[in-house]
Amino acid sequence: MSRLIAAALAVYLIALSVALPRAQAQPDGKFIFRFDTFGSEQLWTDVLQMQHVISDNVSPKTALSVGLKVDVDALPQAVRDALQASPPQVDLDDPAVTVQLLKLNAVVGVIGRVVGGNNNLQEVGITCALCHSTVDDSLAPGIGHRLDGWANLSLNPGAIIALSPAISDKSTYQGWGPGKYDPRFRIFDGASPLPLNSPSIPVVIPSIFGLRGVGFETFNGDGPISYWNNYVAVTQMGGHGSFSDPRIGVSVIQTPDQVTPKLPVLMQYQLSLQTPPAPPPDGSANRAAARRGEDLFMGAAGCANCHKPPLFTDVASGPDPSEPVLHDPSDIPTNPAYAARSATKKWRTTPLRALWQHPPYFHDGSAVDLLAVVNRYNNDPRFALGLTERQKADLVEFLKTL
Secondary structure, eight states, rough: HHHHHHHHHHHHHHHHHHHHHHHHOOOOOHHHHHOOOTTHHHHHHTTOOHHHHHHHOOOOOHHHTTOOOOGGGGGGGHHHHHHSSSSSSSSSOOOOHHHHHTTOOTTTTEEEEEETTTEEEEEEOTTTTHHEEEOOOBBBBEEEEEESSSTTTTOOOOHHTTTTTTTHHHHHHHHTOTTEETTSSSSEEESSSSEOSSSSOOOOOOOOOSSSTTOOTTTTOOOOOOOOOIIIIISSOOOOEEEEETTTTEOOSSOOSSSSHHHHHHHHHHOOOOOOOOOOSSSSHHHHHHHHHHHHHHHOOGGTTTTTTTTOOOOOSSTTTTTTOOGGGGGGSSSSGGGGGGGSBBOOOOOOOOOOGOOSTTTTOOOSSSHHHHHHHHHOOOOOOOOOHHHHHHHHHHHHHO
16 A cells, blocks of 8 residues: 555544444444444454454455455545555555455454554454445445445355365355355354254345334244344354253353343344335336236235235234244245244245345245246245236336335
């Protein structure tokens, strides 16, 4: 980097070092979501040794290629200008630049502790934002303003984990692909990764906006959002906390618990995340098609029998709202294997939110677009919808408006 950029970084980092401790003293849900690692350095640093992997091998170009995002608002103006120059005045092939970005707290969902004049990366941990935030690409692909709650569907968690020298079975992780993760494959007990289920069944990383009022936010209705936050923070992120559920045979106890006390405010922030508005139908023909599609959705196609407005799910429609309404895997046109590994062994009706924004569909990503979703139901003898090509197209136009 040029001397100008280095000087700007120095000034910015001094300001950051003053500001962050104040934020950490009284963390709110937004800060926890974006910056709290829950002590997951015990996995990512002590076990996976990712501090060495990043320092030696992960250039910004590599980081962006596996879906990591950069928060443009964490970058000083000189660095933004250098990135936008043609050609860029920042060496995107240099792992040292990645360390500088971590020092700026600019890599979404990855927190690094960088010390000394030689910029030694000593610790690495992750946050909720790694999987459940992306950026708007306003400065460059992968670099922009944060979009909290949007699934990072270009993130390749398996490829990242496989970079670790501690992982011997790299092929399983490398086989997940972008936008997928298997939270039922292994758990971390505070000391080492332990097998939970085999083979691995990766699922699509979900967006987590628009969940207020749903009540049971996991694919399988295992529990409310804080249940899943607790499970993931402890057993998947590697946070220093406690989680137990005899239904799935998992019990991890660690003290002090750096997870459980933060769950209420974390949930409040997550439930505040609004569904992004859908773009309006393009042209009068598509608007008319969307209206016809809505009539089909609410009527002849039967979609609203389970996807009940206004949340487009029936999970809380039973006589006791504390008990989820769930569906047997045999009733759903998708692979039942993942459901068998859940606590309920069933599926929750997915609340339909911003469908235009996050293909592929179904938990396993087996439907590449909304037409494939409609065809899946239309062709399944259990539903026998009998929709014409025009009706299927109309239904797709309506789904794009949700």
